Amino acid sequence: MIIGSGYSYLQEWLPNVAQHVLRNGMADSVGFGRMVLSYPTMPADMIAGRSLTRNLICRTFSDCTTAPRNGLVSGCYPLDPLYKKLPEAEQLKAIKETL
Numbered sequence: 046m047i048i049g050s051g052y053s054y055l056q057e058w059l060p061n062v063a064q065h066v067l068r069n070g071m072a073d074s075v076g077f078g079r080m081v082l083s084y085p086t087m088p089a090d091m092i093a094g095r096s097l098t099r100n101l102i103c104r105t106f107s108d109c110t111t112a113p114r115n116g117l118v119s120g121c122y123p124l125d126p127l128y129k130k131l132p133e134a135e136q137l138k139a140i141k142e143t144l
């Protein structure tokens with residue numbers, strides 16, 4: 046079983062590339078990683094043939110990985126209102142200014 050990874054970096058092109066890969070037998074499945082943090086309903090939108098919601102598409106800012114590398118909870122701080130409001134958002138901002 047081959048599961049493709051790294052597709053979040055393709056942003057709005059994720060569905061098109063995933064479709065091509067699966068149709069041509071280049072992988073058995075396409076895994077969703079960080080995209081599910083910012084846009085958990087993307088697969089449902091794809092399957093239903095709906096247009097993507099642009100402001101939910103992961104833009105690979107990597108706050109979801111920078112935060113846990115610095116002892117903070119992971120989440121999509123730039124795009125998810127829940128994480129934007131957390132005190133950890135300010136902590137993360139301060140950490141990033143030192144990098």
Ligand code: SF4
Binds near residue numbers: 079082083106109
């Ligand atoms: S924090 Fe950045 S990389 Fe992580 S899910 Fe949100 S937009 Fe994507």
